[in-house]
Amino acid sequence: MNEPSAPCRLRVVYAHGPQLQYISHLDLIRVFERAVRRARLPLAYTQGFNARPRISMASPLPVGMAGERELADFYLTERVPAGEFLSRLAPQLPPGLTLLAVEEVPRQGPSLASLVRAARYRAVLPAHYSLAEVQQRIDELLQQAVLPRTRRAKKGRPTDYDLRPLIQTLTVEPGADGPVVRMTLAALPGATGRPEEVLDALGYPPARASIVREEIILAPHAEAPAGEAGLPEDVGEVPEESGDFAGEDAP
């Protein structure tokens, strides 16, 4: 659907700071869209009555969280060098959005969302928690073979799932403001680990605002060569069309 209209696809790495942690995923796309328009960059739009900007996010950031290395693909109707895109867009972004890197990627490749495999998070616990105790709870949790949990969806029935296989790494280290829990959680279609759930399983009341998504981990290139493996483009974009689903897809 995009072939002739979007000859240029740029992958943008950006930081989503705490100033913007209260806006939703759909709001964020509009913020980017208007910034791109102010920068007079040739943004591509979907065809049809309801033209939407062709901006694809790797993974929606839950409201209340900050992200240090977020990813989005921008489709343009003309080729714009990555450096020029960055220098023109950066001054049009509101405080709280910082461009870190831009690179051109093959426009035929799989959608960005379909490449996501995992995400790394960092959560700062209140200072009165002792490091040793947190460590002990982590050890106990990781020894479990299964971690049955129930997720309450916004709509529909609560679903039961196993959190354990979604936890790839889980560690703790001392920090200036309190123990810092670091985790890498799987983020696959239908199998997304959520950091609040891990904290809750550890017995700590989840305080989302103290959690930062440090990085989104994509599949290595070999795993999803452009134009061959991986999900087709449209599948990856489906969630964006389906409203506010931030962090809601059940495993």
Add this chain to the structure above:
Amino acid sequence: MGSAERRERAEAPQVQLSAEILLPQAKPARYTGGEWNARQKDWRAAEIHLALAYPDIYDVGMSNLGFQILYEIANDIPDVLCDRVYAPWVDMEEAMRRHGLPLYGLESRRPLAEFDIIGFQLPYELNMTNVLNMLDLAGVPILSAQRDEGHPLVIAGGSGAYHPEPMADFIDAFAVGDGEEVLVEILDVYRAWRRRPHRFRLQLLEELARLEGVYVPAFYRPRYDDKGRYLGLQPVHPDAPERVCRRVVERLPLAPVRPVVPYISIVHDRAMVEIQRGCTQGCRFCQAGIIYRPVRERSVEEICRLAQQLIDHTGYEELGLLSLSSADHSQIVEIIRRLKAQFADRPLSLSLPSLRVDSFSVELANMIQERRRSGLTFAPEAGSQRLRDVINKKVRAEDLFQAAEAAFQSGWLRIKLYFMIGLPTETVEDVRAIGELVREVLDIGRRYAGRRAQVAVSAATFVPKPHTPFQWVPLVAEDTLAEHIAVLQDVTRVKGVHLSWHAPITSLLEAALARGDRRLGQVIHRAWQLGAKFDAWEEQFRPAAWEQAFAENGLHPDDFARRPLEYADALPWDHIDAGVTKAFLWAEYQRALRGETLSDCRGVCHGCGIRGRFHLMACPLLAEEPAAEGKPA
């Protein structure tokens, strides 16, 4: 108050918004500011701190053009810091009260009580309790009489300032009319007062009262006869003029080109260019049609230039061409043609609210909407020709049918029709006539779009408003209204027609607050104490609180909403001079009762009084004529 105390106030800490408070909110970004084009000024460097306040939620207030205009004007003054503040929705208010957080300015996050001036926009009667609630959340005494030099000055403008008496107890000074110039003058007066070594609040109010267009209610006393009938307002201070004349800017000032762009979606999420202020149609129910006279068109050149700057500075994907009747602009086709050419290189949609009921308007709609022709809205307002003549809505049934034909023929599928119920002299036959109009429009639609054609009918209760020819008319009786709504439901029960009407429960209150005198202050105060707020939001409206508040004060809403009035009667807004004479309004009312219409005054002047009152060289002030000279002394 001493300057030491002042300095202490100016260094008050910012309000801290924790995740615990914000995360559970429906839309936390309503409360965090920092949007594109928001003006972040240095608190300490500013001499005057002004909080522009809108007594409804962010989503509504951010859509208001007047609010954005004043925000930009105030912030363009170097020593003025102007923040925005909106009414927190009930969930946020509850959290703020629980955590002891005061209401704050969105940009500076300083408590509202630390500002020098709080300026409310009063767009609508049913927002009045929100003003009290916001003052209370700010920790500012609600009653003007209880505020002193250590409190912010509380001023108000907007259409509510044209009938200020119900809010007279709470507002220190009202600014009546176009706000662009008078706001700057108020700030100048305030600045000079602030620089005095010894400051008394009374002096400030006196100096404000000397400004043209400013009404200081404390300098007037209402009089009533022994039956409680209102007899008028007595100036009790030498600086208080008998009548306060509204302000008019003769030439439309340049509009804001850097409006704040919200993060969240709001009611009207688009760039706005005011292409014309005022309206010459002369609909007799319409307050805006009187209080925004004279018509002032903006030139094509200026509209195109403003549009370019607006779009460049906001990135908006939609541009609204605002006016009370867009198709009336003498250059409207040229405006649309030029804007389309100007923005041909990017996807930008134009929108044209307030279309007339005629095929020319459909042509305009077709020009701006080449694809996606979903719905068009027309407002015939009344079903029968007789009643349309009464209200001076100069639309014939043929105009509507031709417009519908043009619309369905060019691919539009849905037509929405606005009507009012409870208009003066309305009978059951007039309501039945709505059914005939609607069915005919649907039949036309079926011819072009088959079963896909739809007609939506939206009916609102007519509420008589001050400064209109119908200001003397009582609100329709409850049983008549019920009967007419039942008839309306009956005659629109047709497949393909969807009827919606506003529950009349708030109309009585709206009419009472619109037509009431100063005694309503105590009622509003009491109703707010009993939990009334967001009265315009049906699910929040608390009729029991209002009933009790009226009863405790020995009053009934009917005393104001349904009191029959004569020409000789003193009206609670007589001291506000909107520029149109009372004699003209009365003559219009009499013509209405005789079923006589009055033509659009673009062709011929009907002597409403505006031209003489403001010494206008020309009226309407058309875009392509040279701007009128200044007023003669």
